[in-house]
Amino acid sequence: xxxxxxxxxxxxxxxxxxxxxxxxxxxxxxxxxxxxxxxxxxxxxxxxxxxxxxxxxxxxxxxxxxxxxxxxxxxxxxxxxxxxxxxxxxxxxxxxxxxxxxxxxxxxxxxxxxxxxxxxxxxxxxxxxxxxxxxxxxxxxxxxxxxxxxxxxxxxxxxxxxxxxxxxxxxxxxxxxxxxxxxxxxxxxxxxxxxxxxxxxxxxxxxxxxxxxxxxxxxxxxxxxxxxxxxxxxxxxxxxxxxxxxxxxxxxxxxxxxxxxxxxxxxxxxxxxxxxxxxx
Amino acid sequence: xxxxxxxxxxxxxxxxxxxxxxxxxxxxxxxxxxxxxxxxxxxxxxxxxxxxxxxxxxxxxxxxxxxxxxxxxxxxxxxxxxxxxxxxxxxxxxxxxxxxxxxxxxxxxxxxxxxxxxxxxxxxxxxxxxxxxxxxxxxxxxxxxxxxxxxxxxxxxxxxxxxxxxxxxxxxxxxxxxxxxxxxxxxxxxxxxxxxxxxxxxxxxxxxxxxxxxxxxxxxxxxxxxxxxxxxxxxxxxxxxxxxxxxxxxxxxxxxxxxxxxxxxxxxxxxxxxxxxxxxxxxxxxxxxxxxxxxxxxxxxxxxxxxxxxxxxxxxxxxxxxxxxxxxxxxxxxxxxxxxxxxxxxxxxxxxxxxxxxxxxxxxxx
Numbered sequence: 015x016x017x018x019x020x021x022x023x024x025x026x027x028x029x030x031x032x033x034x035x036x037x038x039x040x041x042x043x044x045x046x047x048x049x050x051x052x053x054x055x056x057x058x059x060x061x062x063x064x065x066x067x068x069x070x071x072x073x074x075x076x077x078x079x080x081x082x083x084x085x086x087x088x089x090x091x092x093x094x095x096x097x098x099x100x101x102x103x104x105x106x107x108x109x110x111x112x113x114x115x116x117x118x119x120x121x122x123x124x125x126x127x128x129x130x131x132x133x134x135x136x137x138x139x140x141x142x143x144x145x146x147x148x149x150x151x152x153x154x155x156x157x158x159x160x161x162x163x164x165x166x167x168x169x170x171x172x173x174x175x176x177x178x179x180x181x182x183x184x185x186x187x188x189x190x191x192x193x194x195x196x197x198x199x200x201x202x203x204x205x206x207x208x209x210x211x212x213x214x215x216x217x218x219x220x221x222x223x224x225x226x227x228x229x230x231x232x233x234x235x236x237x238x239x240x241x242x243x244x245x246x247x248x249x250x251x252x253x254x255x256x257x258x259x260x261x262x263x264x265x266x267x268x269x270x271x272x273x274x275x276x277x278x279x280x281x282x283x284x285x286x287x288x289x290x291x292x293x294x
Numbered sequence: 295x296x297x298x299x300x301x302x303x304x305x306x307x308x309x310x311x312x313x314x315x316x317x318x319x320x321x322x323x324x325x326x327x328x329x330x331x332x333x334x335x336x337x338x339x340x341x342x343x344x345x346x347x348x349x350x351x352x353x354x355x356x357x358x359x360x361x362x363x364x365x366x367x368x369x370x371x372x373x374x375x376x377x378x379x380x381x382x383x384x385x386x387x388x389x390x391x392x393x394x395x396x397x398x399x400x401x402x403x404x405x406x407x408x409x410x411x412x413x414x415x416x417x418x419x420x421x422x423x424x425x426x427x428x429x430x431x432x433x434x435x436x437x438x439x440x441x442x443x444x445x446x447x448x449x450x451x452x453x454x455x456x457x458x459x460x461x462x463x464x465x466x467x468x469x470x471x472x473x474x475x476x477x478x479x480x481x482x483x484x485x486x487x488x489x490x491x492x493x494x495x496x497x498x499x500x501x502x503x504x505x506x507x508x509x510x511x512x513x514x515x516x517x518x519x520x521x522x523x524x525x526x527x528x529x530x531x532x533x534x535x536x537x538x539x540x541x542x543x544x545x546x547x548x549x550x551x552x553x554x555x556x557x558x559x560x561x562x563x564x565x566x567x568x569x570x571x572x573x574x575x576x577x578x579x580x581x582x583x584x585x586x587x588x589x590x591x592x593x594x595x596x597x598x599x600x601x602x603x604x605x606x607x608x609x610x611x612x613x614x615x616x617x618x619x620x621x622x623x624x625x626x627x628x629x630x631x632x633x634x635x636x637x638x639x640x641x642x643x644x645x646x647x648x649x650x651x652x653x654x655x656x657x658x659x660x
């Protein structure tokens with residue numbers, strides 16, 4: 015094999031159907047699970063050690079130029095979500111006391127009490143719940159505050175654009191859209207890709223690569239071309255380095271523009287997509 | 295125009311769309327009207343009804359709200375409205391549906407004047423409609439249902455999925471028909487099967503059926519190539535193939551047949567009985583028929599459009615009644631519903647009309 019691009023990618027779905035680990039099962043220190051919303055069961059990512067994972071989280075965060083904290087987290091702590099890689103990732107960045115959404119209830123008083131610039135971390139759905147809870151109340155956070163959101167709205171019946179979400183966060187919390195970051199990650203990976211602002215492009219840390227590839231030939235598309243995202247993550251030492259994701263993106267230089275599902279897209283005929291009712 | 299004249303004009307305008315609509319002669323339309331209203335002239339004159347007579351009164355205006363961008367639902371709904379002699383307000387999805395425009399342009403002036411097409415929902419359309427027909431998701435149906443008044447007729451058609459059941463076919467004679475069902479219209483319609491459940495007549499039979507079906511899919515594709523795919527659709531199929539290729543390599547209960555290097559067709563054999571999520575576009579699943587199919591398909595029960603049967607017998611239809619489709623039909627004819635089909639379990643014309651009764655004075659004293 016002459017080049018990392020020659021590494022064959024495993025379909026993301028394979029994590030649902032096989033134990034992809036490069037070490038004996040009894041040495042498994044931690045297993046993260048995907049949410050498993052499509053009725054097929056969930057995917058599992060096994061780790062022999064979380065040391066490399068946590069280092070990748072922290073160093074990836076630093077190399078992307080994200081703020082060092084202090085943090086407030088509107089997502090469950092690993093104590094409440096032991097199989098969630100996202101919770102674990104957030105706990106690798108923020109201390110226990112930074113988690114302000116215990117049992118799914120966001121403690122607004124912790125937000126109201128903020129007196130110095132802070133970095134809010136959470137899922138997109140978590141931010142949406144926060145906006146709804148605030149209603150018309152505004153809690154302008156100190157200038158210099160930032161936010162990082164991740165994940166989609168799958169299974170929630172919700173779908174709003176990044177622009178809309180960032181506009182709402184700016185309006186109610188006073189965080190400028192350019193100071194809001196999106197994280198692209200998944201249970202099957204150890205590393206994350208970040209984009210800054212509502213139109214930002216995603217980039218990864220030095221040890222990970224994303225290739226936008228033609229879904230049929232798996233050859234990298236040309237500049238501005240659309241394809242599926244292949245991720246090569248050297249931090250995935252205990253599982254699989256090359257993963258063929260189910261996400262679409264546009265190649266933009268050395269980065270990629272993630273394509274969310276277009277909410278304005280025409281429905282295709284009257285044949286119902288089975289996952290439409292299975293993700294409820 | 296009376297009913298017979300309207301039927302003739304509609305049939306004439308619809309001829310270029312027979313590949314979508316099936317046979318659409320004036321006689322087909324009049325027979326449909328006769329089957330639903332009891333008399334094909336019931337809209338034009340008093341017809342016998344019990345001891346007296348009755349006449350059917352169509353809504354002055356029907357609002358058709360069509361969600362999907364395939365022409366089937368829009369044309370069928372509009373043709374029903376035209377046949378009844380109603381005015382028709384047609385709300386199409388963004389981007390429109392070119393077949394609808396072409397069909398309307400082929401109508402004679404008197405009928406064309408009764409149709410207005412829009413990609414928006416102009417203010418006032420809902421209020422002026424005597425009947426509202428909506429095709430769309432459960433959420434869309436609920437929204438419109440909440441907007442209509444008690445005096446308006448509301449007919450909602452939710453999205454559906456269809457499937458086939460092969461009960462007894464030792465010689466695999468249904469495979470070509472199954473391939474046709476799964477390939478026509480690239481599975482975009484609610485009558486398109488996404489899975490065939492095959493009874494294990496002998497061990498391994500369902501898997502064997504899947505292999506024979508793959509050959510039939512290939513034959514059909516040679517004479518009827520599929521439509522163009524967007525990059526998103528290609529990606530969906532490629533992802534599914536990659537996932538099942540991986541599984542097939544690790545699990546003997548899974549097998550995959552892939553047509554061509556260009557995503558032409560895909561057959562997946564899988565022993566899990568659940569109704570699979572499918573990227574459509576000629577991706578068909580074959581699964582052994584479970585003992586309790588309604589239970590096996592879980593949340594999809596209640597959303598089944600048609601069930602193709604082989605052989606198609608009343609006994610088998612009764613056996614699978616718990617699937618609650620609105621149509622049992624032979625495998626191979628799933629895409630050819632007659633005009634009289636009770637789509638969604640509803641008599642599509644009869645549900646829209648109201649009746650006025652007439653009792654003659656003869657025999658009564660002043």
